[in-house]
Amino acid sequence: MRFRGRGADLGLLDEQLRSVAEGRGATRGRAVIMTGRRRVGKSRLVQEFCDRSGLPYVLFQATRGRNAAAERADFVSAVVSAPLANAELVAGLATADWNQALRTAALAAADDTPSLVVIDEVPWLVEQDSEFEGALQTIWDRYLSAKPVLLLLVGSDLSVMEALQSRDRPFFGRATKMTVQPLHLADVQEMTDLSPAEAVDALLITGGFPEIIQSWRPGSSRPEFLAEALSNPLAPLLVAGELSLLGEFPESSRSRAVLEAIGSGERTHGTIAAQAGNSGALPAGTLSPILNTLQAKRIVAADLPLSTASDTKNKRYRVADSYLRFWLACLERAIPLTERGRSDLALARVERSWASWRGRAVEPFVRESLERLLPDEHWPQVEAVGGWWNRQNNPEIDLVGTDRRPVAGEVVFVGSIKWLEDRPFDRHDYDALARSVLAVPGAASTTPLIAVSCSGTAPDLPLAMAWGPDDLLRAWR
Template identity: 70%
Template sequence: MEFVGRSEDLRVLEEQLRVVVEGRGGTRGRALIITGRRRVGKSRLVQEFCDRSGLPYVVFQATKGRSPAAERRDLAQAIACSALPGRQLVEGLEPADWNHALRSVAVAASEQSPCVVVLDEVPWLVEQDREFEGALQTAWDRHLSSRPILLILVGSDLSVMESLQEYGRPFFGRAARMTVRPLHLGDVAEMTGLSATDAVDALLITGGFPEVVRSWTPGMTRADFLRASLANPLSPLLASGELSMLGEFPAATLARAVLEAIGTGERTFAAIAKRAGVTGPLPSGTLAPIVNNLIAKRVVSVDLPLSTQPDTRNKRYRVADPYLRFWLAFLQRAVAESERGRPDMALRRIERSWTAWRGRAVEPIIRESLARLLPDDAWPETEAIGGWWNRRNNPEIDLVGADREPVAGQIHFVGSIKWLDSQPFDRHDYDALARDATFVPGTTPTTPKVAVSRAGVEPALPLDAIWTPEDLLAAWTSPPAAPRH
């Protein structure tokens, strides 16, 4: 299958390998920790990189719940079956511990010729054997770092992977870190063959998860993709979310209930507690650590109002990636409906709520795109893009551009997002923005007004900048042009 996208990720990996090949690091070897959500394409990316490198490599993937002895034996077998120059030296090896197993990597690697060594699903190795981390540090310091090896450690449990680099942990300070994110808007547009406007819809539905995006036949409309995917219970659109949820958040757990509450639209702590509770709201002492854990795993994001006044009381929570947000809102119920031959029910439910759901779901994508476009010549000091709201969400400002966050020194602009199919941003929208902007701390009557609109803007409105879907796409595909003023 053709590998599409990930050009920036491949560039980063190639640069890490170049440091090893050219001997430019502090040690001959180099270690890299790769994290990212499950099913985001980390293993596929690393395999593609290894294949393109043209160098000997070995890829070992751990198995959850397997005994450490079996894992060590499989690692030795993977090395023996690889193209590493000394692979024959470890044939039939049954390492007694992880020090022995990891030292065998150095035995099979050349002292002169570079190679790549990949350990995938590292959190499972850490979970299975408490001695793994210490053995990894010992093997790296005494054997691996002195050879031209690019050691890549891959894992989906972000909290575990990040803890490997914490001060006081054995591997602290020994590895660079890279996060593999879902495919971005430019990649999705390229793979689906859609216009900028329709590619945004495709990103909201697929979340940029490679397996789901690849199932979108180029040029297929949103309605046709949903119809075909919902009719197939095994389609990547339905199955990927179910597999991710089962792998990370088994049913009938409080974490699952909290995530479902957020995914179905609850944004405040109190509303989440009420929705996730069974006989009553979840106590704060129960909910807070669950939410914090979801944030640590990058499953949930927390937003704060952006203005010149600090405000930590009005946090708003959301599911971090668009696909899981879409799956929780619409597809979780659709799995059973598809299995019993009634995908039409899910399709009607999506179409009935699509416009309202999309209007909220598109906001983080737009803010992230503007954060790539800015600063520019028109807004040379704008380095933070957010929104603003009060406790009652009335008013609520979609866009706030500022010099910094979470507390701005200066507000550079305020703006509105209008993401409707055929209704442009009009005078009514502008008047509402001008009225509501006065509530944002740090604004004045002369604070510039901007708009992002799917269907264009009514002529002659006194806006200081306008961004279109094409501008958002350009943020991911080419040096962006200045917004229209």
């Protein structure tokens, strides 16, 4: 299948490789820690980069839960079979520990021409052998960094990959970090051949995960795509969610129960505790560490109201990527219907919840898009875009533009999001926004009002600015 998108990511890797080839760094070699959510396409990106480079490379992928000695033997086998300049010299070398195994890569690499060494699923190696990190540091410092080698360390467990770079760990300060994000709106729009508004729907459904987007037939509408996917129990749209969760949590784990509670729409600490508990609410001492771990893994995000007043205890939780959020809210319960051949009922179930789900799911995407568009000549002071709510969620403001976060010095604008195909942002929506503006700390009756709408705005509304799907797409080009 043709590789599409990821131009910026490939460009970053190309720049690192040029630094190696030209000897621009403090050391001859360079190391990159590449991380990102599971199934976001890191391995495919690395393979494409290696193939395009035209250089000799070795690519080793660890296996979770495997015996460390077997992993070391496989690593050496990968080095021996790779087209590295001196690969034949390391055949048959002993690998009693990771120092010896990793040194084979340094011995096999050429002294005068660049080569690539890729180790995928690094967290599993750290889990298998507590000596791996120390060995990596030793071999890098003494051998690999002295050669024109680009070392790519790839992993999906964000907390482990970030810990590799922490001050108290052996490899601290030796690598740059690269985070592979899901494909963005412009990539999704190009791959699906949809209008900007339809591409937003496609992004929300797929989360920007390449394997799901590639299953979207170009030009197919959202209902057509869902009808086709829900008729096939093996469709990537249905399968990827469960595989992602199983890669992180057992089905019976409390973390999984907490995540499913958030995915079903619970947003506050209290309601999540009530939903996730078996016979009663989860105690705060149990729930808080779970939420912290989910945030550290970038699976859950916690939003705070944005205004000139600090309100650190009024958090609202959400599943960070929209695909997993969609899977938990709409697809998980539809899968049994698909498996027994009733895709019509599965589609009807998804359609019933689609409008309300999308209305909430589009909000963080719109805020992120506006933060890419701003500041501009019209709003030069806007550096942060968030939302605001009180503890009763009455009112709940979709958009607040400020000069900074987490506590603003100035509220620049207040706004509303209306993402409906059949109705523009109208006078009723404007009046509701105008009535609520004074509830936002730092806002005044003269604070400009703005709107983001899928279907435009009614005429003659005194809005300071309005953005639509075309504008959001422009933010990602």
